Amino acid sequence: MNYGLTYKQTRSLAYEYATALKKCPIKWTEKKEAGIEWLKGFMKRHKDLSLRKPENTSLSRSTSFKKHNVTQFYDNYEKVLKRKKFAPECIYNLDETNIMTVVQGPNVIARKGTKQIGQCVSAERGQLITMCGIVNAIGNALQPVFIFPRARFHDSMLFGAPTGSVGYANSPTSGGMTGPLFIKVLEHLKRLTRCSKEDPILLLMDNHESHCTLDAxxxxxxxxxxxxxxxxxxxxxxxxxxxxxxxxxxxxxSVAQNDWLLSHPGKTITIHDLASIVTPAYNASYIARNIIAGFMKPGIHPFSRNAFCDEDFECAEVTNRPMPTTSSDAFSDVLQTTSAAADTDCEEVEQEINFEDSPPATALYIPVSTPVSPSIIYSTSAQLVVSDVGPSLSLPEAETISSITEFSTPPMTSAVSPPSTVNCA
Incomplete structure (x- = not known):
């Protein structure tokens, strides 16, 4: 659930539970938490538990990784695979990663009891460059693309970079990816893969704004x-x-930067040195074993919808809520309710008029009252006669009512003045 318990929180929880059971040791009441000896025994009894350093996960990532979003991606991915029949070597993944001239140093060995350990770094704050990596599902890694925070690009910035790497300059203040630079990355990808409309490739990437431009x-x-x-x-x-x-x-x-500082005492890492420092880390990480495992774990290749279980979506369950009702849906409900009410009114009127029990030459006189609503029921083929005569008098034969229609306004050919008399035969 991304909300784990620390040692101190575990001891406090144990104290609260023991207090609720009324079995709390006296020593626990002093600090209102379980003792350290109890914690050691608890960890020994449960061999499947260990203290781990968690990975920082933002609230947006915790709540957005839900089954609906993952299923929707799998549906789109499956449609693409069936339509284009992509082979594994034609399925690529592209992603940018930030590289700083100053990074957190690796763990070092120190004497026990030492409270503070120093580690030399280039500066307090560093400059950022972007490295764009491209890999495919069979474990191949294409040459990376570097983006530097400079107004103009110089070849010296790629000194010692992986063979075939490409570099571009963004601006003096930013080394991030932009829309125009991403077009150049796509050109680099096309040149290496030789893709075309007749021989396409599938490119999987995130939906960063630079990736979703019209030009791209x-x-x-x-x-x-x-x-x-x-x-x-x-x-x-x-x-x-x-x-x-x-x-x-x-x-x-991080290890490579620390080694460089040890080999060059008194010097700082600049953007001209980063490419050569990146090379050993790149060659050791962008290997076939890691790449193939990256495609296999989320179920991309081989394709599998069962890569994630229900426990993986537990963090997003607390934010699930019903889909909101749109204005069009509400208007549709109103129309259905109004139509149902109108049908009920028509059925009531039809039930009052009995056509089968009336003799052919006898007229039925049914007083028509003014409806409350502005909608009035009219007969399409009945002859309406306004008369003061009583129901015992005989009237000429009138046309038979064939259907009843609802109008929002009275027809111009009929003159109805309630209360009136309908002559139906």
Whole structure:
């Protein structure tokens, strides 16, 4: 549920439970929590429990990863696979990851009892560049694309980068992905895969605003790239690169930066050095074993709808609520209610008029009262006669009523002045 208990919270919960059972030891009442010895014994008795450092998960990710969103993605993915018959080597995943010149240092060995350990880094705050990785379902990794926070790109920025890497400059203040730069990434992808309308590829990616521009959509359509995006805030569980590749890459990058600082004492890491530092971490992380596992775990390849169980969606269950009623649905309900009421009125009028019991030459005189609503029931083929005569007098034969129709306004050919008399035969 993404709300785990710490050691202290576990001890407090044990104290509250023991107090409710009226079996609380006296020592526990001093700090209002269970003792440390009880906690050690509890962990020994339950071998399946351990203390783990959780991964930070935002509320948006916790509540958006729900069964409905995942099922909708699987439906779209299955339709694409059936329509285009993509082979595993034609299914690609693209994702950007941020690289800083300053990262958190790795864990180091220190003497027990030492309260504070220092680790040398380049600066307090660093610059950010973006690395765009591209992999396919059989474990191949294409050459990455680097985006630097500079107005102009220089070849020296890619010194020591993985062979075949491409670099671009965004702006002096940002090294992030933009719409125009993403078009260049797609051109890089087309050049390496040689895709076309006759031989298309499937590209899985997140729905970042730079990926969903009109220019990117047109380019993909014209060059045989079928783009399919993951549901919002679900990439941490569904995107292959996020599942099993980028996490390992970040850990190895932290070690590589620490090794570089040890090899270059007194120097700081700049954006001109990052490409060479990234290479060993990239070669150790973007390997076939990690990539294939990333496609397999979320059920992308081999395709499986059972990759996630109900326990994986428990965090989103607390936010589920009924679908809201739209204005069109409410208007439709009103129309159905009004139509049903009008049908009931017509049935009541038809029941009052008995056609079978009336002789052919005898007229039935039924007084018609003014309805309360502005809608008035009129006969389409009956002859309406306004008369002051009583019901005992004989009148000429009139036409037989064939149907009853409801009008919002009286017909111009009929003159009705309530109370009036309807001559029906």
């Amino acid at each position: 959509t047109i380019y993909c359509r014209e060059n045989g790239i079928v783009a399919l995006t993951f549901p919002p805030h679900c990439t941490h569980r569904m995107q292959p690169l996020d599942v099993s590749v980028n996490g390992s890459f970040k850990q190895k990058l």
